[in-house]
Amino acid sequence: MIRYPFLKEGATIGVTAPSSGVPEDLHKLVEDACHRVKSMGYHVLCGNTVWTQNKVRSSSARFRADEFNTMMQDETIHLIFPPWGGELLIEMLEYIDFDNIQNKWIVGYSDISLLLLAITLKTGMATAHGTNFVDLRGDYSDETTLMWRSVLSTKKGGSILQHSSKNYQKEWQYDKPSPYVFHLNEPTHWNTVSNQSVKIQGRLLGGCMDSIRHIIGTPYGDVAAFRKNHLYNEPVIWFLENCEMLTTELRRTLVQMKLAGWFDQCSGIVFGRNPASTSVNGYTVEEVYDELAEELRIPIIYDIDCGHLPPQITFINGAYAEIETSDGKGTVLQHFR
Template sequence: MIKYPFLKEKATIGVTAPSSGVPKELHTILKDACNQMESKGFHVTCGDTVWTQGKAKSAPAKVRAEEFNQMMQNPDIDIIIPPWGGELLIETLEHIDFNQIQNKWILGYSDVSLLLLAITLQTGIATAHGTNLVNLRGEYSDETTAMWQSVLSTKKGESILQRSSEKFQKEWQFGNPTPHIFHLTEATEWKTTSNQRVTFQGRLLGGCIDTVHHLVGTPFGNVESFRKNYLNENESIIWFFENCELTTTDLRRSLVQMKLAGWFDHCSGILFGRSEANTTVDGYTAEDIYQELENDLGVPIIYDIDCGHQPPQITLINGAYAEVETHDNKGSVLQYFYE
């Protein structure tokens, strides 16, 4: 059975950096995010790792893991939200105390999604793929991003509906700050390989494909064991992926690796987030990959959804039961917090 944390009012947020910390010249944006959270009634506790960054990590792997372990086991901390992602979270996995993971939310994306997926697969505790902390520093949030709090405040047995955004951000404009952080200029369109109305149901699992595919073949990526231990016998899986930096051939290799490892057994559909990566190689496009994957697996594919490095993004819960629907380039995800 899946276990769901619950975000209470005036919760204490633990901020730790299991991947990248925030370099000194950007400390202001982290402080702004913490201040915004406190203005909304949260309490914020920052660990030492969030303030340091060097050699592509916030601190040595054992230091990062120990700070995370301490926050996870601290009863005064209700939710853990790293400042952002990074590159080398995978170094920490062997030092994470999975036997002491508590029923509290962890929220993030990018490299942090590696930890999220590993925890859900190992423990059956739901984790939240969505906004990071520094992107909550705005005076207000767009409707899609703001849903993170409602999603994490959903009670066990209840459901919550999220719809596709109206517009998304094509590129970051750091020199042109806005009160809501993002520059939402492009019309959002959820697309399908069939160009038809698509619906499917199943348990959500996923993350940033750049990093999560490295769980294949490790003790932290046993999807079949997760199915046997935490899901009902006939339940299927909906995979969701966001691509940060992979070319199309990189992406295809990663997906084939997952298929050969059995990750797509009992799969009912796959969601792909928007990406400014997906660099075409020799005329080989992301759309080619999606069509090939649909042909390989016989399951529907929805792409360019609100997930990943072109915000805003909906909050997807690893382990939750979901009904996904898209038609006329609009989409919805209805998540049920079923055990």
């Protein structure tokens, strides 16, 4: 059984930084995002960790966890939305009060996906892999990004359909601010290993491989127990994305996930666009996907709207999904059951 939070109108959003905080010279990004989100009708409460950054952390692991636990247990806060990712969220996992996780959405990606996956695996509560809070600061939102509100406002028992984007952002252009935040100027094209139309069904799990691989073999990454206790042996669809790993490191990570049993009872894998796709001695990302599909005998879709080359479809860890792609376009239908 999966527990699904629900985002109501006028909800209060708690912004806390369980990984990296925001340095002083970038505080305006948070301020602009707060202003924009308030204009949508929400209330916003920022924690202390949002405004501090020492080297690669917003604060100590214990302080980050304490602030997160406080927001999680505060009944006046209905959604937890970190400003962005970072590098060392894993340090604070051991201090999270998993026994008192309340039924509220947590949203983010990159290093935040480690927190999302750990909470879903440990508690059976759905979590939302989607846009960063600071990326909501624009005067406008593209259609794909804007779906976060509709997805999180889907009631238990309901369904929500999302479509592949028309264009994506290939690189950040910080010197050329956009009212949409992103510069969506590259045509989106979902690809498959088989070069044919694909449909996959199953329960969603996933995140940024750079981060989530580090809970393999720990109490926070027990996928087998999650399948047994919450999915009743339903198949899993993994949605995965790579931020910085070279092709060979990506291959090692996927083999490790396979050996750890994470791909047992897997009906398919979808990979986000890869910003670190440089080949190593001619060994390409596409070859990694080909090899994995052959080994697991499952369909693989890649270059989907997920990860560090926005925009992002909002994927719900724990939701039952039907993912289809044909002629470079795709849909994600999620059922909150």
